[in-house]
Amino acid sequence: MMYDQTRAQMPSDQPRGTAAHRAPGPEPLVPSDERDKIVKRLGHALNTFPDTPRESLEEAEGAFDEAIDQLMAALAERRRTLRAGWEAQDPESQSAEPHLALRQYREITQRLLRL
Template sequence: MMYDQTRAQQPAHEPSGAAGRRAPGPAALFPSDERDKIVRRLGRAVNTFSDAPRESLEEAEAAFDEAAAQLVEALAEQRRTLHEGWQGKDPDTQSAELHLALRQYREITQKLLRL
């Protein structure tokens, strides 16, 4: 059974025209090259299952572990960056700057909830 890697690499469905209207937000949680590497690794695991089921599962588990570790690292870095952007600022920091940080926290959290 062949794994369709192209389907796995496609972004989640967005409503028509939504991408053009979105305000700039936080960066993607995974750099595309790292995401693609994990997708290829998972594809190899699926493609080799019939010949070597145990090795295939070990490869899939390793891909999962790699994705989880990269996700934790990416989230920690985004949190550090956001936190540094507002924590310890002058109490008179513009409301717009604080609102931007709030919006970025919301966008990241919503991404997590859609996983």
Template sequence: MMYDQARAQQPPGKGVGSTARPARGPEPLLPADEREKVSQRLRQALLDFADTPREALEAAESAFDEATAELAKALAERRRVLRAEWQDQDSEEQAEEFRHALRQYREITERMLRL
């Protein structure tokens, strides 16, 4: 039933089977260059494992540490930006901005829980 309600609220040409461009997914939490850098380090660790397993494992651990640190920084920045958007708003006059911020918090939190 919720599917039908959501579909009914879509503008014409945006429903199932439409040739309209598909909606983009959520923006990645890390920039592409950061993701690629960490991925490259992991690939190299895998390649090096047969010859130097301990060093390869240390390199993989280092890549993990870098990824988690970058993710923490990115999440903190998103939180800072979201908070700046709503913290000084009057709740009665800015309900739409509050709804937007709540949706953003929910989307980011749900993405973290799916990791």
């Protein structure tokens, strides 16, 4: 028994925020090419499960691990960038940078809590 090979590539399965269907809002944390690779791996795991269940589960686990790695790297880079923007400035100053950094910390934290 073989799953429909097109199922893993249905538009509804594609990550939100692709160029053709981009909703307004913050940029994705993981670059689209990396997301596409992970989605493809997961789709492959789903499609091959009936024939090779163990290998499919290992492939799905690998896709999950890759997603975690990509997300952690993106969050670490975002944190580094935000910190570099405000660290050298006096937070008490009237500069917009500390306020902007605070809003960005709030936004990213709220996004993480909604996952």
